[in-house]
Amino acid sequence: MKRNLAYVLLLMLAAVASCSFTNKNFENDDKDKLLLDLITYVLEKGHYEPKALNDDFSVHVFEDFIDVIDPTKRYFLASDIAEFEKYKFQIDDEIKNTDITFFNIVYERLMQRMNDAKGIYKEVLETPFDYSENESISIKYDEEPFAANREELKERWRKQLKYATLGTYDSKISHMENKEIESTDEHDHTAHSPKEAEEQSRKSTETTLDEFFDFVGDLERKDWFVQYLNTIVDEFDPHTFYFAPEEKEKFDTSMSGKFEGIGARLQKKPEGAKIVKIISGGPVWRDQRLEVGDEIIKVGQNGEEPINIVGMRLDDAIKLIKGAQGTVVDLTVRKVDGSLDVVSLTRDVVELEESYAKSANIIKGQEKFGIINLPKFYVDFNDYSERNAATDVAKEV
Template sequence: MKRKFVYFLAAMLISAASCSFTNKTFDNPDKDKLLVDLITYVLEKGHYNPEELDDDFSSRVYDRYIEALDPLKRFFLKEDIEEFEAYRNAIDDQLKTSDLSFFSLTYERLLKRMDEANVMYKKVLEEPFDFNKDEAIDVDYDKLDYVNTRDELWDRWKLQLKLSTLERLLPAKREKEEADEAYEIAELEETARENVEQTFSEFFDIYDDLQRKDWFGIYLNAVVEEFDPHTFYFAPEDKDRFDMSMSGKFEGIGARLEKRNDNIRVTEIISGGPAWRGEDLEVGDVITKVAQGNETPVSVVGMRLDDAVKLIKGPKGSEVKLTVRGVDGSIEVITITRDVVEIEETYAKSSVIERNGRSYGLINLPKFYIDFTDYEERNAATDVALEIERLKESGVEGLVLDLRNNGGGSLKTVVDIAGLFIKEGPVVQVRSTGRGKEVLADEDDRIQWDGPLVILVNELSASASEILAAAMQDYERAIVIGSSQTYGKGTVQNLIDLNQFLRGDNDFGDVGALKLTTQKFYRIDGGSTQLEGVKSDVVVPDKYAYSPIGERDQENPLPWDKIDPVPFEKWEPSVDLQAAVSRSKARIATNEQLKLIDENAKWIRDRREEKVIPLNLAAFEADVEKDEEDAKRFTKIGEYETGLKFQPLSYEIALMEQDSVLKKKRERWYKDLAGDVYMEEAINVLEDLRMSDIKQGKLAERSGMKN
């Protein structure tokens, strides 16, 4: 399906690209114009529901873009905004003519205002704050207007910096009081102010690292995201990160880095990677130079983080030499042979859950990952199948598939995973504008797991997670436990490499990619998950219940609709699903832990709606103390114990003996799960289903299951 679309779009664009985009030499402005031409054409011809580029569209893009540039309204003056307003209804015309004057104006003005703010915040922090003064700050930035003068901007910065200082001063004051130590407020205030200056210095260092192309990417995404929330332009570096997030792997040394005070610092060594195996590079080390093999080293001090990472990463088997300053000040040259690095947190992981002498299986799937270049490489479907086999060998009597916080991924892996639990049949319907629908089905009649199945979801379970949960619900194959509804993303995106439309040599390099909404998917019963998500069979209160985080809370989501269902045969269960659902609902209604979680979610909502914060020390401290007192009743949430025991599978025990980092991660995971009331209810449901199995005389017939 994806390949058909890419070929279709490529056929349309190659003719345009061959006459308009090739055999030219482009400097940066020409490259920007090229991107505008490419992206607007792809959007017009390939988007599922293309927008009309008119004045209304232009106005919405204008608002989105200005907000992205200055969300806290602490850079631009009202006079800037009034000047920009002349372009409010002109962006559509500029897109059609590749006119970049609006972007150039806002970019140059922003740099000027940022330079002014960089001076301003330092001057503000030269003088101590008076925390006896009765004043407050309004942090409802959406409702704030832009200021008229620089003096008013100074006042706005002063309030923001005063709040930041106060947030550091109060903990220091309370620490002194708890230790019964003497202190002077003036000294604590000075230290807090110095810490704020350091924080904002690092903030402006990050801004200083941004180049024109980075800001142009923000402009482009203000345009493309107006089509829908999931259409997005990826600059070349961003595309690499997206590919890495989808596949869970990259080629490099296996270290996470950050830039601080012009230094490239190691923040994490990734387990199993080349740096981890070499044991020379350590967290806290500062990389000062990078050399490719025997070439001359290049200094990375003061270099943009992205540019330094480009030098350090490289193809498998190549050699990189890092000049490193250790935490003790020693200087060393470390040689590392690059390799494929797998990010373990991306992949499916499993555990055996023990309670009352019974064993159940848990598979946690963080995303539906895939290597776009080769499906035979590691992917979510093959990993889940493997974990099921390992759990069956452990004799588990039921299975929990945890899709909480899983934002989606590959559509193909969803169909393949669904096929692990049903004999065969349709899984999802997909429809493109102006074309008939396509039904994606499991065509393999093998069943990997035919036992009791529970799927856990929450408000952050999106896209592919919703497809799988919906299919299992429609087949009556599983009981879905979780939030009242999932995220509500019922659209399909294709990643379009924009470079494929350019032919011949060019001087402007990689132009990036466009993640484009090309289709909508529908349940096999015909309903869309767009906006509405998947309704859980058993609704469990959770901390996200009152948070505006779903698709319906986005600015311009595509609408909900419905198409005809497709024929399918429901699962013939040996268990009474509805009876298990009824028992679960009865337990939840009387569960004090879940009532407390619901109260906490409401409290968090109410706190989030409080927008005016006092900047008087006594008033601020009184508010903090009140919040702490109110929050005490929620401490029991973190103290809850389910009594469930979590054990690694035998193959992982050996890995954990060799890898202390993996061992710590798993132990932390097991500890979190041991207090997870949702997991507890999932096991309760599996026990109900197991008992129903026994009554039906089916449990003993299932291979790999205990009696």
């Protein structure tokens, strides 16, 4: 009975999450409180052995949530944690009263500290690292205290960035020493001196961090709230997980190994959405007018005014590009050579062949072996008659 109840409640939850929140007058706090209330109700009423909402539960959620959003202790200060700790034994009461004060305070402070961190890493990477200096760093972050002030935090960043950059620096030095013939190719970025290797390594680390903070900057408040919800859900049961509608769609795509779209993997760039991979068999692959390196800057639905996606969150841009099988999407593209072109593509079902089971026969002497490669388990939850791991493996056998 409880299994059926949980299933019905989850369907209700999905309906509310995907439909009710489209009202722009429905404030974030109201949405989040309703979602928290629904998930808690599902877990308490539908779970086989629900946990008691008490102070122990509260402490675990408090500690785990802080650890999830700042695992390396590079954002929060000790004073922040001291301020948060007054909620350490109150989260269970907040859940019962559909109160999200703790989340709101932590989220606002995290946004502030992440903005501070962008300035800190830029400052640190302006100065060359001295690899002749004997220093140590602890990577047992759970045993380290939070930094007492900005100076201490900056020193932690400096050591962590020096440690992260060291591998790149060492690789460049080894490559430089092993290179027998000096290249005259202007596109060759091989370092020709330890100083140049150090500069390139720091620049590489800065680029990586720029891309990371660009990705984090695309996250919305609701994405962080999902992290908070899953901390609560995980405390109830580590095998239970909440998916927001967008994440549920990604999960279904991953599990089924297929989606409806144009068949290209994209990466966010300042100039637009860059094509980094073309999926074999998909519309882009069949059309042959687009190539890796092209940047999509506008997306138009058939006959409609195109929307500029420069600076847009990648997830939002992908929503515009993907669509039902048989529909047309018009892409304004900046080609690798700098020219602009408008390419119209008919969306189709794109299968990710690397997801599916494959087999091969191996003959060695007089012996014959059969090998089956199953990259992962997969199934289409919307249509169980479609290909899935069990039937595909059976066919390969």
